[in-house]
Amino acid sequence: MKEKYMKLAIKEATKAYKIGEVPVGALIVKDDQIISKAYNKKEKIGSVTRHAEIIAIEKASKKLNNWRLDGCDIYITLEPCPMCASAIKQSRIANIYCGLNNSDENNINIVKSILKKDKINGSCNINCGLFSSEIEELMKKFFLSCRNKK
Amino acid sequence: MKEKYMKLAIKEATKAYKIGEVPVGALIVKDDQIISKAYNKKEKIGSVTRHAEIIAIEKASKKLNNWRLDGCDIYITLEPCPMCASAIKQSRIANIYCGLNNSDENNINIVKSILKKDKINGSCNINCGLFSSEIEELMKKFFLSCRNKK
Numbered sequence: 001m002k003e004k005y006m007k008l009a010i011k012e013a014t015k016a017y018k019i020g021e022v023p024v025g026a027l028i029v030k031d032d033q034i035i036s037k038a039y040n041k042k043e044k045i046g047s048v049t050r051h052a053e054i055i056a057i058e059k060a061s062k063k064l065n066n067w068r069l070d071g072c073d074i075y076i077t078l079e080p081c082p083m084c085a086s087a088i089k090q091s092r093i094a095n096i097y098c099g100l101n102n103s104d105e106n107n108i109n110i111v112k113s114i115l116k117k118d119k120i121n122g123s124c125n126i127n128c129g130l131f132s133s134e135i136e137e138l139m140k141k142f143f144l145s146c147r148n149k150k
Numbered sequence: 151m152k153e154k155y156m157k158l159a160i161k162e163a164t165k166a167y168k169i170g171e172v173p174v175g176a177l178i179v180k181d182d183q184i185i186s187k188a189y190n191k192k193e194k195i196g197s198v199t200r201h202a203e204i205i206a207i208e209k210a211s212k213k214l215n216n217w218r219l220d221g222c223d224i225y226i227t228l229e230p231c232p233m234c235a236s237a238i239k240q241s242r243i244a245n246i247y248c249g250l251n252n253s254d255e256n257n258i259n260i261v262k263s264i265l266k267k268d269k270i271n272g273s274c275n276i277n278c279g280l281f282s283s284e285i286e287e288l289m290k291k292f293f294l295s296c297r298n299k300k
Contacts, residue, residue, distance in 0.1 A: 047211040048240040054199055061197040082264050083236035090198040090233065104269050113260050114232050 002075075002097055005029055006130040009075040009099070012039040012052065013138060019044060023138050026052035027075040028060040028093070035072060036060040052076065053084035057091050068092050077135045078102065079128055085111040089124045096126040099135040152225075152247055155179055156280040159225040160249070162189040162202065163288060169194060173288050176202035177225040178210040178243070185222060186210040202226065203234035207241050218242050227285045228252065229278055235261040239274045246276040249285040 005027050012025025016039040024040040036059035041050040053076055061067050073095040074088055079102040088096060096115075102108055117123040155177050162175025166189035174190040186209035191200040203226055211217050223245040224238055229252040238246060246265075252258055267273040 042217060046215060046217050047208050048217050049199070049204055049208055049237055058197050058199055065196060067192060067196050067198050081236060081240070082260075083233050083240065086231060086233035086236065087198055090231070106263075106266075106268055110232075110260060110263050113256075113263070116256075118256055119254050 001032065002130060005034075005075045006077075006097065006099060008034070008037065009077050010131060010135060010138070012037050013077040013135070016040040016052070017138060017142055023142050024052045024076065024078045026056040026077075028056050028069065028072050029075065030064075030069075030072045035063055035069075049083070051081065051084050053080055054087055057087055057093075061091070070094075073097065075130075078139070079108070079126075080111060081107065082110045082114060085114045089115055089121055092121065093124060096124060097130055098126065098128045099130050100132045100139065101128050151182065152280060155184075155225045156227075156247065156249060158184070158187065159227050160281060160285060160288070162187050163227040163285070166190040166202070167288060167292055173292050174202045174226065174228045176206040176227075178206050178219065178222050179225065180214075180219075180222045185213055185219075199233070201231065201234050203230055204237055207237055207243075211241070220244075223247065225280075228289075229258070229276075230261060231257065232260045232264060235264045239265055239271055242271065243274060246274060247280055248276065248278045249280050250282045250289065251278050 009025040009027045013023040017023035021040045027037045028035045036056045038052045038055035040052045069091045072093050074093050075097045077099040079098045115124045159175040159177045163173040167173035171190045177187045178185040186206045188202045188205035190202045219241040222243050225247045227249040229248045265274045
């Protein structure tokens with residue numbers, strides 16, 4: 001099942017790639033039902049808050065009529081930034097499955113600290129590595145096309 | 151000027167208080183012009199992403215037609231959570247002026263790490279303490295009313 005969901009997240013990432021966005025896709029799942037899916041629209045919408053994860057959380061909250069996404073898991077093609085990791089944690093999502101690790105060691109450490117149990121919320125698990133080479137290819141293709149445009 | 155802007159942020163926080171939200175307000179300023187203002191709508195909208203800072207960033211990006219908020223400062227009544235701190239940093243806001251410190255030591259350390267210079271963005275300054283006792287009063291009043299409701 002995890003593979004099926006990550007493949008759908010990659011499909012979302014590909015939609016971002018096609019419109020010239022950093023190719024990141026996200027999918028929120030609860031009880032083996034897809035609750036929401038989204039892709040990065042930072043440039044299109046013109047706001048740093050339009051990462052795939054944030055859009056997916058907002059869609060899921062609307063659908064479930066609750067900011068608490070208890071029992072939900074999120075599939076992301078790339079390890080989240082601190083903004084998204086904190087939004088995921090605050091929305092009570094229990095598990096993050098991500099494809100590709102972030103290459104920035106500093107990002108990894110901050111994200112780990114964010115996901116730990118704190119005064120308000122329990123911990124959130126993170127597992128990386130699903131289809132990472134496929135996702136890396138897509139990322140490389142994107143950054144190559146950016147360089148070629150310049 | 152800083153006092154004037156923080157007073158306006160407190161006015162926003164009071165709007166949140168009046169509709170039963172955790173009273174947090176935010177104001178984005180550039181070249182002594184108010185670009186956007188917002189207050190916390192997490193419960194009203196039903197999404198963890200509806201913090202005052204995120205709404206203010208989105209409004210400012212729309213107004214300036216750019217996700218890069220270069221030259222902007224943000225005034226917040228409360229020290230930001232990691233989600234908001236990261237959104238502020240990624241949007242290239244240079245200075246954060248906040249009223250009340252977050253009482254959670256763990257939050258403070260994570261926010262400090264987020265705001266440091268990294269591979270992509272420069273550092274973002276943070277200054278806390280403006281009207282902190284006034285803001286603390288508002289926060290206490292809010293949490294007292296929550297307890298009374300229960």
